[in-house]
Amino acid sequence: MQHENPHGGETLRQAVITQPGQLAANDLIDLEAAARFLGFKKSYLYKLTSSRQIPFYKYGGRLIMFDRAALETWRAARLQAVPTQAEAAASAAAYCAAKPLR
Numbered sequence: 001m002q003h004e005n006p007h008g009g010e011t012l013r014q015a016v017i018t019q020p021g022q023l024a025a026n027d028l029i030d031l032e033a034a035a036r037f038l039g040f041k042k043s044y045l046y047k048l049t050s051s052r053q054i055p056f057y058k059y060g061g062r063l064i065m066f067d068r069a070a071l072e073t074w075r076a077a078r079l080q081a082v083p084t085q086a087e088a089a090a091s092a093a094a095y096c097a098a099k100p101l102r
Contacts, residue, residue: 028057028065037071 035042046064048054055070083091 027067027069028059029068029071031064031066034066034071037068038075 029037031042031045035045038045040048045054049056049064054074055067057065057067059065
């Protein structure tokens with residue numbers, strides 16, 4: 001469902017982006033909301049979009065938008081568990097036992 005606004009073009013809430021998943025505009029968040037969601041500065045988020053390291057959409061050729069579900073997936077793929085000191089020591093001991101110094 002697309003409606004024209006009086007100034008020409010579509011309004012953001014009514015626009016539909018035609019992508020494989022038929023992503024509706026109400027599933028999208030703007031750059032500022034995405035930065036808050038990820039805990040990044042806007043400038044860093046711009047850097048990620050310019051290097052195409054993060055999934056994003058352009059609306060009207062200028063406005064950068066993000067799919068919240070895609071951001072959740074992207075963030076989850078980059079989370080790394082940090083081992084406790086005991087786990088790190090056990091891992092180091094196992095490595096040293098398997099590969100002794102010569």
